[in-house]
Amino acid sequence: MAKIRPRVKAPKKAAMGEIIEIKTLINHAMESGQRKDSGGNTIPRQIINRFVVTLNGREVFSTDLFPSVSANPYVAFFLKAEESGDLTFTWHDDDGSVYEDTKSIEVA
Amino acid sequence: MKDELETGGVSRRTLMVSLGGGAAVTTAMTLVPGLSLAGEAEVQAIIDQMAEGTPVDGGVELDLPEIAENGNTVPVTVTVDAPMTADSYVKTVMVMADGNPQAEVARFNFTPACGTASASTRMRLAGTQTIIAAAQMNDGSTMVGRKLVKVTIGGCGG
Numbered sequence: 634m635a636k637i638r639p640r641v642k643a644p645k646k647a648a649m650g651e652i653i654e655i656k657t658l659i660n661h662a663m664e665s666g667q668r669k670d671s672g673g674n675t676i677p678r679q680i681i682n683r684f685v686v687t688l689n690g691r692e693v694f695s696t697d698l699f700p701s702v703s704a705n706p707y708v709a710f711f712l713k714a715e716e717s718g719d720l721t722f723t724w725h726d727d728d729g730s731v732y733e734d735t736k737s738i739e740v741a
Numbered sequence: 742m743k744d745e746l747e748t749g750g751v752s753r754r755t756l757m758v759s760l761g762g763g764a765a766v767t768t769a770m771t772l773v774p775g776l777s778l779a780g781e782a783e784v785q786a787i788i789d790q791m792a793e794g795t796p797v798d799g800g801v802e803l804d805l806p807e808i809a810e811n812g813n814t815v816p817v818t819v820t821v822d823a824p825m826t827a828d829s830y831v832k833t834v835m836v837m838a839d840g841n842p843q844a845e846v847a848r849f850n851f852t853p854a855c856g857t858a859s860a861s862t863r864m865r866l867a868g869t870q871t872i873i874a875a876a877q878m879n880d881g882s883t884m885v886g887r888k889l890v891k892v893t894i895g896g897c898g899g
Contacts, residue, residue: 652856665865667842694855696862697848701841703814703863703896710849713825713856 637661639734641722646739647714656709657684659724659732665700683725684708689718714740779844784837784873787844791835793881801834801876801886812866812896817846821858821876821884825851831858832879840870865896 639659647653659681666678678700685695694710712720717740724732788796804818821831830853836846849860858876869891876884 688854691854693852694860695850696860697850698862699843699845699847701838701843701846701864701866703865707861707863708847709818709861710851711855711857711859713854715854 637730637732639722639724639732641720641734641736643720643736643738645737646741649714649740651714652711653714653738654709654711655686655720656707657722657734658705658707660705661724661726663698663700663702663704663706667700679727681706681724681726685723685725686710687721687723688712689716690721714738716740777842778867779837779839779841781839783844784839787835787837788873788875788883788885791833791875791877792883794883796875796883796885798885798887800884801874803872803874803886803888805872805888805890808891808893809866810893812868812892812894814863814896815866815890815892816861816863817872818859818861819849819874819876819886823858823876823878823884825853825856825858827853830855830879832877834858834860834874834876836862836864837873837875838864838866838870839873841865841867846872866890866892868892868895 637660642656644653661681664676664679668676670676680700681698683697686693693712696708698706717738720736720738722734800822802820809815817836819834819836821834823831831851834849837844838846846864847862851858871887871889874886
């Protein structure tokens with residue numbers, strides 16, 4: 634598999650109380666466990682099963698993903714800008730790997 | 742008995758399309774060679790498990806294309822019409838697809854810090870089917886929204 638690279642699009646600055654949209658994408662095959670190879674053997678499931686967002690260490694949003702989520706899972710959501718700090722994004726793979734990205738946000 | 746009631750919500754067209762495709766999706770127990778689909782009953786079971794009390798229809802908006810040409814990646818946005826305050830907020834939204842092998846697609850877990858209960862993703866759809874979103878408030882009450890999406894080329898198997 635190609636090197637997994639998470640991508641996050643979030644504003645660097647926001648006004649106090651503003652509702653901001655955060656878009657995330659990670660390249661991953663999201664192998665559903667439903668497909669068969671040319672020999673008729675089922676290809677084992679390997680997906681990103683959980684995505685968690687924390688702001689200064691406190692969980693603000695998360696998503697549980699199932700095999701029906703498309704390859705290269707995209708998740709977009711909103712946050713109300715109430716404090717400056719670090720947003721940490723973590724993706725959890727079925728194989729135990731964890732992919733992480735961080736963005737800082739300044740709330741004025 | 743239960744199946745009879747639940748298929749009441751399925752339009753004649755949906756039913757005919759499923760039947761035409763050789764996949765009678767009348768019950769979750771129906772086994773189609775190679776691919777068993779979730780069906781209405783499984784969706785209802787998940788909603789019943791989530792809900793405290795009776796789930797209410799409405800208040801959950803699903804933004805989906807009317808016709809999805811490629812079932813491999815169908816954009817979906819779910820928005821719940823509810824306040825997001827510390828006292829009253831949307832806790833989880835489960836997005837389900839009754840015509841996929843597994844009903845669950847994604848479960849969004851919100852907190853009051855989100856400001857608004859809205860999230861988007863992209864999903865695989867095996868064929869024309871109804872997408873169901875069940876939203877649970879922090880007090881346990883549950884709202885359900887449904888929308889039919891027509892899929893030209895399914896996104897399963899291969």
